Amino acid sequence: MTTNTPKPEVLHYTAFSSTPDGGNPAGVVLDATGLGDDEMLAIAAGLGYSESAFLTAPPEGLGGRAYGIRYFSPRAEVPFCGHATVATAVALAERTGPGELVFATRAGTVPVEVTEVDGALRATLTSVEPRVEEIAAADLTEALAALGWPPADLDPDFPPRIAFAGARHLVLAAATRARLADLAYDFARLEALMHRLDLTTVQLVWRESADVFHVRNPFPVGGVVEDPATGAAAAAFGAYARELGLVPADAVLTLYQGADLGRPGELTVTLRAGDPRVRVGGAGTRIG
Incomplete structure (x- = not known):
């Protein structure tokens, strides 16, 4: 007997712009549970955006609104991507409200604050130590x-x-x-x-x-x-x-x-x- 694995929902967001035709587009998968590296890379390559973000389970100890996150360009995984982080944070805030988020990236822990001003969402990330x-x-x-x-x-x-x-x-x-x-x-x-x-x-x-x-x-x-x-x-x-x-x-x-x-x-x-x-x-x- 064969089973069909549901395809993950891939959202399309742009970051650093309040209009869809500006900024940098990113694919966002809010639940990448069960996706392998090859599958995430294939999704990113199919989208063709410079990067796409995939949310996974967070490491233990990060608290409330914390997520693991991975980033893929059409060719390879990258350790950190700012615009895909902003896009993902806005996507989450649309569903669960503004506030503080924490992303566990390959480069380190990245806090993000999402605020709403005049009905528009804005995300600010704090980098790892440069x-x-x-x-x-x-x-x-x-x-x-x-x-x-x-x-x-x-x-x-x-x-x-x-x-x-x-x-x-x-x-x-x-x-x-x-x-x-x-x-x-x-x-x-x-x-x-x-x-x-x-x-x-x-x-x-x-x-x-x-x-x-x-x-x-x-x-x-x-x-x-x-x-x-x-x-x-x-x-x-x-x-x-x-x-x-x-x-x-x-x-x-x-x-x-x-x-x-x-x-x-x-x-x-x-x-x-x-x-x-x-x-x-x-x-x-x-x-x-």
Whole structure:
């Protein structure tokens, strides 16, 4: 006798936008109990979003509204994904109400606060403890060659670094908005370098003002050319900017991402003096 295993319900949400046509879409499976790695990867690949999130049973001791969570790009599992975390938190809040949530990720424990303002839900995650490291000169040369960026196109006030706040990202700052807008890179070459350095995305930034930045995120290791809005990279960038003294220890930064892809999004990065962790927040809404 054969039995048919029910297919999991896959929800579609976008993060860092209050409208379905903005921000970064993610697949959300609120009950991934019984799904194997191959099945979760197949769902993520079928959706084609940069990442999808799958909720599992939490480890013991995390308390009330706690969940295990795993993230898959169309090609592989990733340790942490900010936009899929925001999307999942909004999906849960629609069903159980706003409040505090806790997600157990491969990168560590990530608290999320969901609030409702004027009928709209907004989720703010608190990253794991970040770190920032230098990049070898040869690796930087290779990254710029893969991007097609001459070294003179970098902003000298923003030294290249690798930053981590749940996942590793190479931070490179463009000297002009035009340089940021002109993104046409060697997919295979950048992917090979990112695998070697264990990078999730490359965080390309341009500073508009003291606390406003425009960002883009090539994501070839995930099987997509560019991520429309990247919460993990935003957290890593916040840690980077604080450590290098580019922003105050207490700061609220606004990151605009996705406009060059036709999916505008807005990420809020909050830094608090005395707390190494970085908070990243934004709106979220269901698609369709």
